[in-house]
Amino acid sequence: MGFEKFGVVSFTSQSRASAFVDYLEKGEVRGTKCRSCGRVFFPPRADCSWCMKSDVEWVEIKGEGTLVSYTKVNYGPTGFEKEVPYILALADFNGTKVFGRFNKDVAEDTVKVGMAVKVSPLNLSEGRISYEFLPA
Numbered sequence: 001m002g003f004e005k006f007g008v009v010s011f012t013s014q015s016r017a018s019a020f021v022d023y024l025e026k027g028e029v030r031g032t033k034c035r036s037c038g039r040v041f042f043p044p045r046a047d048c049s050w051c052m053k054s055d056v057e058w059v060e061i062k063g064e065g066t067l068v069s070y071t072k073v074n075y076g077p078t079g080f081e082k083e084v085p086y087i088l089a090l091a092d093f094n095g096t097k098v099f100g101r102f103n104k105d106v107a108e109d110t111v112k113v114g115m116a117v118k119v120s121p122l123n124l125s126e127g128r129i130s131y132e133f134l135p136a
Helices: 019-025
Strands: 030-034 056-060 065-073 086-093 096-101 116-123 129-135
Touching: 019 030, 019 056, 019 129, 086 116, 096 129
Parallel strands: none
Antiparallel strands: 030 056, 065 086, 065 116, 086 096, 116 129
């Protein structure tokens, strides 16, 4: 339980990686790392898709990442209609790719591929939580 608090719209209340929400509430953005092969996953997973093991540990996604790509969303999917426009981005944190939204106050003309970013927990309305990118 606990995963129902994640994001603007939640389509599931349970996940084997629901500790993700607990970490966000503590101010940490975390992924999972396979103890067998060392691959890091974001979003976090309970099973490694590379070596097929289920022995993972939680690792913090911190420091500066590099913006790899981004797009401006003008027409949001179900549940996100009132959120548009917003910027979705992909950033690289030492080989771990993190997908998410930019802070709504970041002007689109300041967003550039290659810029330094950080990822930060975000408290939403009604006790919900997510994460967002900010310029580093």
